[in-house]
Amino acid sequence: MRSSKRAAKLAIVKPAETGPAVDLDDLNNRLGYFVRRVQVWVFQDFIRRLSGVDLSPAQFSVLVVIGANAGLSQSALAATLGIERARLVRLLHGLEQRALTQRLADADDGRRHALHLTRDGRKLLARAKALAAEHEAALKQKLGPERYRMMFEAARDF
């Protein structure tokens, strides 16, 4: 990726022992196989680009949703993102230790925690959103504009 220009120019770097090309057989007809490949690329690129703010895809999505829905409960957040409530506890614990989020007492329901971003959380989220936008542009370039638009239209609201 990084040295694609030079590699294209030199071209003598050995084709990575390409070999006879492995047959994927039935996997060629399994959409899930290719969706997974896209997803793996997305996570790798996302993690790399957000390494400066040290946020995983899951942590980023949690901050985004809290930021746009201040005061929501952990259950609501977990259900929205498809994360297990049990896992969200540790996730929030990590974010809270970094002073990015807060769990406040919910006025209406003593069982619930009202989730909020701290001032630091809002600032970091703003930086993270900018990096996530760069990641999105990279994905668009990787797929090409047509395939990107097509996949978005097909996957939206799933």
Added chain:
Amino acid sequence: MRSSKRAAKLAIVKPAETGPAVDLDDLNNRLGYFVRRVQVWVFQDFIRRLSGVDLSPAQFSVLVVIGANAGLSQSALAATLGIERARLVRLLHGLEQRALTQRLADADDGRRHALHLTRDGRKLLARAKALAAEHEAALKQKLGPERYRMMFEAARDF
């Protein structure tokens, strides 16, 4: 899903505390977010449908590729599927314990293992392929024919 007809008819089952609908904010503009949601659904459905043959998506893909490329090396298999060589070792160990795969000595290169399916492996793979085809049909139905075709065209060969 299973009781969608009855639920639509009764409708009194309480809308699962739908609430004010959580705002996804920027996530609505992140293709990776929706790709991940599709991928999670795919894995869950796949695992459930192949529970009878007790194969994970990774194990299935390994059997398929070995089946179509008898004698290939672990490195080639790992590179093809994007699996770490180290992880493939344990994966193959599990399949070998179930007598589904074999690691034979490679005639040309003493370092390599030539991977093969056993007779049981071929038989189980045939059953698994049929179940995977059912999963594919379910995914197509879940997405709808148009979105399925669109996503496949966009994701193919990624």
Added chain:
DNA sequence: TATTGTTATACTCTATAACTATA
């Protein structure tokens, strides 16, 4: 020196179950 397969480690994610406190 580089590659193949292997072992080991650590961390994340997923899936459960069980517990508490509130409702």
Added chain:
DNA sequence: TATAGTTATAGAGTATAACAATA
């Protein structure tokens, strides 16, 4: 009874590093 948050556990998946055997 049911729900919200928590703790604990076990199994996958991921990412490394290091090693022996072979090239």
